[in-house]
Amino acid sequence: MNVRQCPRTARFYETTERGLQCLLCPRGCVIPFDRTGVCGARRNAAGRLIAESYGQISSLALDPIEKKPLRHFYPGGMILSIGSYGCNLRCPFCQNYSISMGQPPVEFIPPEKIVRQAEELIPQGNIGVAFTYNEPFIAWEFMYDTAKLAHERGLVNVIVTNGYVSPEPLMELLPFIDAMNIDVKGFSDEFYAELGGTLAPVMATVEAAARHCHVELTTLILPDSASGPRNAYASVIEPLARWVAGIDEEIPLHLTRFYPRWQMSSTPPTDMDVIRALGRTAEKYLRHVHY
Ligand code: SF4
Numbered sequence: 611m612n613v614r615q616c617p618r619t620a621r622f623y624e625t626t627e628r629g630l631q632c633l634l635c636p637r638g639c640v641i642p643f644d645r646t647g648v649c650g651a652r653r654n655a656a657g658r659l660i661a662e663s664y665g666q667i668s669s670l671a672l673d674p675i676e677k678k679p680l681r682h683f684y685p686g687g688m689i690l691s692i693g694s695y696g697c698n699l700r701c702p703f704c705q706n707y708s709i710s711m712g713q714p715p716v717e718f719i720p721p722e723k724i725v726r727q728a729e730e731l732i733p734q735g736n737i738g739v740a741f742t743y744n745e746p747f748i749a750w751e752f753m754y755d756t757a758k759l760a761h762e763r764g765l766v767n768v769i770v771t772n773g774y775v776s777p778e779p780l781m782e783l784l785p786f787i788d789a790m791n792i793d794v795k796g797f798s799d800e801f802y803a804e805l806g807g808t809l810a811p812v813m814a815t816v817e818a819a820a821r822h823c824h825v826e827l828t829t830l831i832l833p834d835s836a837s838g839p840r841n842a843y844a845s846v847i848e849p850l851a852r853w854v855a856g857i858d859e860e861i862p863l864h865l866t867r868f869y870p871r872w873q874m875s876s877t878p879p880t881d882m883d884v885i886r887a888l889g890r891t892a893e894k895y896l897r898h899v900h901y
Pocket residue numbers: 632633634635636637638639646647648649650651652697698748
């Protein structure tokens with residue numbers, strides 16, 4: 611595996627006959643010359659993999675920590691939340707598709723400036739930096755540099771992620787991460803196949819993260835009427851909650867409501883009675899279920 615020092619040269623790739631193979635996430639894209647991987651954030655530039663979204667900020671806001679959502683980590687606190695562009699999954703129900711699938715306007719903001727801004731916001735209740743809005747792991751190098759600097763300045767770091775990342779980059783970053791909200795979008799390979807992924811790497815991320823930092827989980831409940839992937843069933847939520855309880859029954863689970871978006875913009879929002887029933891199912895196993 612190549613390991614380069616330049617911050618905008620990507621880590622976690624190797625050279626193959628067909629192109630550069632990115633090893634950052636389980637997709638393992640083989641990227642031909644002058645093309646990007648599925649996430650749109652990592653480019654083969656003349657035989658060198660570039661972390662193209664490094665510091666390319668599309669969204670920046672001081673958010674309540676509960677909005678991440680994190681309900682059991684510095685409750686009442688605020689956090690400087692930043693996002694870029696791109697994603698390594700293809701959820702037809704994406705609630706943030708304009709930045710995860712599109713090419714939003716961006717501004718280059720280096721880690722030093724992000725952290726300085728985070729410090730300046732401490733009087734307004736800021737506790738640190740949250741990497742969120744689009745999938746942050748695809749900008750691993752930027753997240754690593756920023757999180758390391760933020761820790762040195764006494765700030766906390768939060769990641770909001772789909773959990774679809776390879777073990778090596780995850781483990782290297784975790785010492786600088788204080789809390790994660792990880793999506794567990796469904797609980798079968800059949801479900802994840804509709805998003806372009808598989809379940810096992812997400813489960814591995816949750817299990818590893820729970821050993822190192824505060825973890826909360828989110829499952830977006832997709833209505834029964836959806837013509838795409840569906841998960842609004844006790845037969846999905848019950849084994850999911852049982853598995854989480856096997857890690858730690860104190861891990862909070864957020865069951866959130868689907869609203870019509872992107873390729874599922876004609877599907878109605880999930881019935882709240884369905885979400886409440888699934889919440890009661892999850893509460894048989896977990897101490898903190900939020901819905
Ligand atoms: S991080 Fe992006 S380029 Fe790398 S394997 Fe995943 S989707 Fe492909």
